Amino acid sequence: MQYSSQAVAKPYFVAAIGLFVGQIIFGLIMGLQYVIGDFLFPAIPFNVARMVHTNLLIVWLLFGFMGAAYYLVPEESETELWSPKLAIVLFWVFLAAGVLTVIGYLAVPYATLAKLTGNDLLETMGREFLEQPLPTKLGIVVVALAFLFNITMTVLKGRKTVISSVLLLGLWGLAIFFLFAFYNPVNVVLDKMFWWYVVHLWVEGVWELILGAMLAFVLIKITGVDREVIEKWLYVIITLTLVTGLLGTGHHYFWIGTPEYWQWIGSVFSALEPIPFFALTVFAFNMVNRRRREHPNKAATLWALGTGVMSFLGAGVWGFLHTLAPVNYYTHGSQITAAHGHMAFYGAYVMVNLTMISYAMPLLRGRQANSEKSQVLEMWSFWLMTVSMVFITLFLTAAGILQIWLQRIASDPQPFMVVQDQVALFYWMREWSGVIFLAGLLAYLASFFVGGKPAEARAS
Amino acid sequence: MQTRDSIHSPLTVWLTLVVATGITFFAGEFEGSGPAGRWLVIGVLALALFKGSLVALHFMELRHAPAVWKWSVLGWLWMVVLGIAGAYLKGTA
Amino acid sequence: MSRSHSSSSAAALPLPAALQGDIAVWIFLLAELLAFGVFFLAYAFARARNPALFDAAQAGLDRQSGLINTLLLVSSSALVAHAVAVVRRGGGNAARQGAAALLGAIACGLGFIVVKGSEYAAHFAAGMELSSSTFSMFYLCLTGFHFFHVVLGLAVLAVLWRQTVAGVYRPGDLNGLESGAAYWHMVDLVWLVLFPLVYLMH
Amino acid sequence: MSGVFTKSMARNVFYGGSVFFFLLFLGLTFDTVRALPKRDMRHNITPLVAEGKKIWETRNCIGCHTLLGEGAYFAPELGNVVARYGEEGVKAFITSRPADGIPGRRSMPQFNLTERELEAITAFLKHVGTIDTAKWPPNIQG
Numbered sequence: 041m042q043y044s045s046q047a048v049a050k051p052y053f054v055a056a057i058g059l060f061v062g063q064i065i066f067g068l069i070m071g072l073q074y075v076i077g078d079f080l081f082p083a084i085p086f087n088v089a090r091m092v093h094t095n096l097l098i099v100w101l102l103f104g105f106m107g108a109a110y111y112l113v114p115e116e117s118e119t120e121l122w123s124p125k126l127a128i129v130l131f132w133v134f135l136a137a138g139v140l141t142v143i144g145y146l147a148v149p150y151a152t153l154a155k156l157t158g159n160d161l162l163e164t165m166g167r168e169f170l171e172q173p174l175p176t177k178l179g180i181v182v183v184a185l186a187f188l189f190n191i192t193m194t195v196l197k198g199r200k201t202v203i204s205s206v207l208l209l210g211l212w213g214l215a216i217f218f219l220f221a222f223y224n225p226v227n228v229v230l231d232k233m234f235w236w237y238v239v240h241l242w243v244e245g246v247w248e249l250i251l252g253a254m255l256a257f258v259l260i261k262i263t264g265v266d267r268e269v270i271e272k273w274l275y276v277i278i279t280l281t282l283v284t285g286l287l288g289t290g291h292h293y294f295w296i297g298t299p300e301y302w303q304w305i306g307s308v309f310s311a312l313e314p315i316p317f318f319a320l321t322v323f324a325f326n327m328v329n330r331r332r333r334e335h336p337n338k339a340a341t342l343w344a345l346g347t348g349v350m351s352f353l354g355a356g357v358w359g360f361l362h363t364l365a366p367v368n369y370y371t372h373g374s375q376i377t378a379a380h381g382h383m384a385f386y387g388a389y390v391m392v393n394l395t396m397i398s399y400a401m402p403l404l405r406g407r408q409a410n411s412e413k414s415q416v417l418e419m420w421s422f423w424l425m426t427v428s429m430v431f432i433t434l435f436l437t438a439a440g441i442l443q444i445w446l447q448r449i450a451s452d453p454q455p456f457m458v459v460q461d462q463v464a465l466f467y468w469m470r471e472w473s474g475v476i477f478l479a480g481l482l483a484y485l486a487s488f489f490v491g492g493k494p495a496e497a498r499a500s
Numbered sequence: 501m502q503t504r505d506s507i508h509s510p511l512t513v514w515l516t517l518v519v520a521t522g523i524t525f526f527a528g529e530f531e532g533s534g535p536a537g538r539w540l541v542i543g544v545l546a547l548a549l550f551k552g553s554l555v556a557l558h559f560m561e562l563r564h565a566p567a568v569w570k571w572s573v574l575g576w577l578w579m580v581v582l583g584i585a586g587a588y589l590k591g592t593a
Numbered sequence: 594m595s596r597s598h599s600s601s602s603a604a605a606l607p608l609p610a611a612l613q614g615d616i617a618v619w620i621f622l623l624a625e626l627l628a629f630g631v632f633f634l635a636y637a638f639a640r641a642r643n644p645a646l647f648d649a650a651q652a653g654l655d656r657q658s659g660l661i662n663t664l665l666l667v668s669s670s671a672l673v674a675h676a677v678a679v680v681r682r683g684g685g686n687a688a689r690q691g692a693a694a695l696l697g698a699i700a701c702g703l704g705f706i707v708v709k710g711s712e713y714a715a716h717f718a719a720g721m722e723l724s725s726s727t728f729s730m731f732y733l734c735l736t737g738f739h740f741f742h743v744v745l746g747l748a749v750l751a752v753l754w755r756q757t758v759a760g761v762y763r764p765g766d767l768n769g770l771e772s773g774a775a776y777w778h779m780v781d782l783v784w785l786v787l788f789p790l791v792y793l794m795h
Numbered sequence: 796m797s798g799v800f801t802k803s804m805a806r807n808v809f810y811g812g813s814v815f816f817f818l819l820f821l822g823l824t825f826d827t828v829r830a831l832p833k834r835d836m837r838h839n840i841t842p843l844v845a846e847g848k849k850i851w852e853t854r855n856c857i858g859c860h861t862l863l864g865e866g867a868y869f870a871p872e873l874g875n876v877v878a879r880y881g882e883e884g885v886k887a888f889i890t891s892r893p894a895d896g897i898p899g900r901r902s903m904p905q906f907n908l909t910e911r912e913l914e915a916i917t918a919f920l921k922h923v924g925t926i927d928t929a930k931w932p933p934n935i936q937g
Contacts, residue, residue, distance in 0.1 A: 074869065077901035082894065085904050086869050087858020151906070154853040166852020168866055202802070224852075226845045228923055229835040232865060233827070268802060275805035276620050282813035283624055286820045295931035296863050297835045298827050299724040303929070305734065305823065308631050315624065370933060373864030373872055448933040455936055456871035457901070510678060514671035518664060525660045528793030537795075544789045551667075551785045559674040559778040561613040566798065569612055572623055577786070580630045584637040584790055591641030612798035617805035619798075621812055723823075724830050738819075745815050768799045 041403045043114040045121035050404045051131050052107030053397045057485065059100035059138065060390075064478050066093040071471040075464050084146065091145050091171045097385065098169060099138045104393030105214075105250055106134075109191050109207060111400045112257045117198025126190050130183050137179040141172050163224050167235055170221045177221055184215040202271035203260075206278060207253035213246030229297035236292045243389070244285040244313060244355075251351070251392045252278050252320070258344050258399045259324065263331035273323045280316035288313045291363045295372055303365035310363040314356030317388075321348035337402060337409035339418040339487075343395035346426060350387030358383050358433065370448050375440030375463070383433040386425075394422075394484070401488065411491065418487035424480025431473040439466035513558045520551050538592055545585050552577045613677075614772035622779045625742070629783045632738070633790055636731045640794070643727070648795045650728035655715070658708045659792040663784065665708070666743075669701035670781040673750070673774045680757065683764035688757055691770075695754040698777070702747045709740055735791060739783055746780045749773045834927040846912075847919025854906050863928055869901060872937030874928070877921040879935050885920060886913050 041047070070089045073079045080089070114121050121127060144153045150166075157173030159165045164177055172180070188211055195204050220237040256274045260267055290306025324345050335341065358380040362371040371377065398418060402410050409415065446459045454462075524547045527540050553574060557563040562570040612619060640647040676694035679687050721729045753773040756762060762770045831837070856862075859870040876885055889908060896902030908916065 070869075073901070077899055078896040081896040081902045082904055085859075086901070087855045087867065090858050090867055090869075091855065149904075150855040150858075151853045159853065163849060163852060166855055166857065168857050171855060171858070202806070226840055226848055227831075227835055227837050228848070228862070229831055229926060230828070232863070233824075272617065272800060272802045272805050275802065275809045276617055279617075279621060279805070279809040279812050280624055282809075283621070283816050286813070286816040287823070289820065290823075293827070295928045296865065297831070297926040297928055299830045299834065300929050301723050301730040301734065302823075302827070304632075304635060304730065308628060308635065311631065312624065312628060369931060372931065373861040373866075373868065373937075375868055378868050447936050453934045453936045460901070510671045510674040513674070514668065517667045517671070521660065521663050521667060524789060524793065525656070525663075528656065528789065541794050544793050548786055548789045552782050555667075555670060555778055555782045555785065559670050559781070560775055564610060565612045566610045569619060569798075573626065573782075576623075576626050576630055577782070580633050580786060583634045584786075584794075587634070587637035587641040588794060591644045614799075615804035615808075616798050616800035617808050621808045722830070723826055741815065741819060745811065749811075768801065768804065772804055 041115075041400075041406075042118075043120050045124045045127075046111050046114050046400075047404060048121060048124045048127040048131075049107040049111035049400060051128070052103050052110060053401060053404075055131070055135055056100045056103040056107060056393060057397065059096050059103065061481060061485070062142075063093055063096035063100060064474070064481055066090075066096065068471070068474050068478060071467070071474045074467040075471065088145050088150070091150075092142055094169055095138075095141065095145075095171065099134075101389050101393060103134070104396065105211070105254075106187055108250075108254050108393070108396040108400075109187075109211060111396070111404075112254070113191050113194050113204055113207070114198075116201045116204040116257065117195050119194060119198030122190050122193035122197070126186060130186050130190075133179065134183045137176050137183070141176045144173060145171070162222065164222055167224070167231070169239060170235070180218065181215070184218065188212060188215055201267070202274060203253050203257050206249050206256075206274060210246045210249030210253060213249065214242060217241045217246065232296045233293065233298060236289055240289045240292055241286075243384070244288055245282065247389060248281040248285065248316065249278050251347075251388055252281070254392050254396050255320070255324065255344060255347060258340060258395055259327045261399065262335040262337065262341050262344065263327045264333035264335075265327050265330055270327060273319075277316050277319050277323060280312075280319060284309050284312040284315060291365075291368065294365050294368055307364045311360060313363070314352065314360050317348075317352040317356040321352045324348035335409070337399060337415070339410070339415045339422070340395060340399035342419055342422055343391060343398050346422060347388070347391040347395050350383070350391055350426060350429075352387075353430075354380070354383030354385075354387030354433070358437075361437075370444050371440065374443050374447075375436045376444070377440075379433045379436035379440055382436065383429055386429045391426075410487065414487045414490045417483055417490055421480045421482075421484035421487060424483060425477050426480075428473045428477040428480060432470050432477070435466045435470040435473065439463040439470070442466070510559070513554055517551055517554060520547050520554075523547060524551075538589070541588060542585060545581050545588070549577060549581045552581070614775040615768055618772040618775055622775060625779060626783070629738070629787075632735055633786060636735060636790060639727060639731065646726070647728050650726065650732075651792070651795055653719075654732075654792055655712055656792050658712050659788055662705050662708050663788050665701045665704045666781045666784050669698040669705070670778050672698035672701065673777050676753075676757070677767070677770055677774045680762045680767050680770060681764055688760045688762075691762070692754055692757045695750055695757055699747060699750050699754065702743060702750065705743055706740075706747070709736070709743075713740075732791060735787055739780070739787055742780045742783070746777050749776055836922065836925045836927075839922055839925060841918065843915050843918045844922045847915035847917070847922075850908070850912050850916045851919055859901075859903070862923060863926070864931065870903065872932060873920055873923075874926075875924050875932060875935065875937050877917065877924050879937065882917045882921065885917050889913060889916070 066089050069080060069084065070086060070093055073081075073086050073089065110121060110127055144157070148156070150171075153173060154160075154165050157165075157175055159174060162174055164174055165171055170177075188208075191211065192208060195208060217237050220234050223234050225231050225234075252274050256270050259265070260270050286309075287305055288310035290302040291310035293302035293306055325348065328341060328345060362368050362376050362380065402408065410418070442463050443459050446454050446462060447456060524544050527544050527547075530537070530540055556573045556577065557570075560573065562573055672694045676691040676698070679694065680691040716729075716733075721733070723730050723733050750773065753770055756769060851857075851862075856873070857866040859867050861868060861872045861874075863874040864872065880888065889903075889906065890913065892903045892905045894905040896904075
């Protein structure tokens, strides 16, 4: 850690992991509700648990991105952060907004929360991933703008590198596309169309820029390969991302009332969307193979390689599985979508955050890498979480295929709930995989506290 | 003194392309249907393959580029044109 | 490893295999070719399912302008190739000759825009739009997607022309010119497949 | 694989390519917004339907159900529910939800909607059912 202001990233990482644990706990609650329908009903109905699960996911990933930015921008720009104090203030504001929102979800019925928080003034609640009350949404915008101001000022007064500029581009894109959350027309088709600007252009657009920048930074530090090579490939990968991802938005415009030409454009371009993830994996392995130093932090290297592979599998392969219109006609709104969602989010954005945290946390605590014991435990957590996520995805895919057959393809299609009862077995197996995932996560937590002599840093 | 681009100067390649385009156009104009028409369309597609290869090999100078780039572009051209021909024959069958 | 070779090398050594232009551009080209290729095959198979509709709608296309556009693009491509050859050879008025060739290429490109634009104007006046029929969707998507690539290509050629006039490119150091040329040839290559597919196949 | 590979060219290709495709995306979005009125039955959106959408949102129905296939996969698709059970069927189902849920079964909360609110939510779901979704879902089960 070359600049003292990088220490600001530490609370962000801690909060990120804390909220991550919360997200997984509510995921387990929901997993159980899938098989024991009235578990915790009416105290925490499924929709409330889901809001908490999905909102915690987005918030902790944002905490991770902000922490990563606060860590890598000073080092990339070779100058102190513009205002560490502002970063700390924003941390508490964002954490407070997040916790209050979750409490609001859990404490009062959603309709009451809407009335209490001025939804009548401007209706922005009640849409998937955008359930936050108006004050929280405004809080997110304020925090995002102040954060971006803080980071941009740091870059402007320091060295401009490709990594920091790509990261900035991704973060500014994130903030700008979030503004569409305030557009909620009565016309359902328009509402859905521009809702996808927040969701798709995030996770299949600007978030991939952030992912690329973070991974490139970690790879430069771990492998010591010179910056020129890594930054060239970064540009190529994010070019492929935007070239395929922008028109790839069309694969969300198949069945929501938008014209049918999107079925062709959406299918063709989203079918090419796995290419940047494949290039990312080849890039990551290539850099690690051509490494010019043996970095003691083996865990972070494993996370970096894992990010490439799992994002290609989850977002790339599982995405392609149901992105072509004729296939999507049957899989739309089924468990196949849920399977893709889980592995894509974990493989791409959870893992890149854990890569960053696994690389930066030891440095923030004053050592090059954790002790051998701690890194072994961390690698255990990597495999436990990754393999259990693969199983969650496989079980949901199986449930989805069976669901589609029974409910949509069979000669005498059965009603939704009748089908759900028949796929309950897969939901049970998914729940057990979820428990193992939690075990992996707890192992990850433990790895921070398992002491022992830190690995002496051979290389600089 | 043999330098790379003097073997096929752009002029000769250009003339060939213009002639091939003329032939393609007149073949396309022919309103024949049935087997004769079908063979004409295959001929047109073959000409497209020929013209495409000319542009790729000479204008894009792929004829002395590393094999991976040459065969990816030529491979693309062949697969697309053969795919079109296949779809065309399936369509008219 | 900058690939520098001087064209005035006395012995005609077999020159090392060299790619025209920058690899970054070529990766982008292959992605574009892949997108166009998938669209072409989608068109071909959609047509196979409904040849009658496509043939009837195709009759409404203006084959003459398609021919003129092909000739314009092929000539423009040749001029760009000529410009690259001239600048690579170097010598007294290489920059001037190269710039002139590029200007010719831009003129042909503009010609393409005009011809294609008038075709579109006629179609739009006749009420054709993206969602009026499968054929119109494919026709506008394919030719439109290509049309905007020609527009982008003209912008690239304009930059290349300005750089050539300024004498930026010299033998052994014309990576930008070669990259732009490769992109422009790709746009021509795609049209060479698109023209028979959309205009002539029936 | 010899050949020049410069960062500046990679940067130019990035900016050129992404701006190009973003403009294409905007153009297509503009065409879509222009072509929508023929498909989204916006002329049928009455104040009652608008009120229904607000109830749909403030009860967070999307937290369990899917609407035109988008949302949560815990409970049935509601885009075509009025076609499946009819308006009275939908109202009866909503009003008859037991407050404490059904033991062992996935349970829908009792929202205690007023008569007006019931009319509104049903009108909203009826309207959504008329949107031209290119013949999705595959059958009445949704």
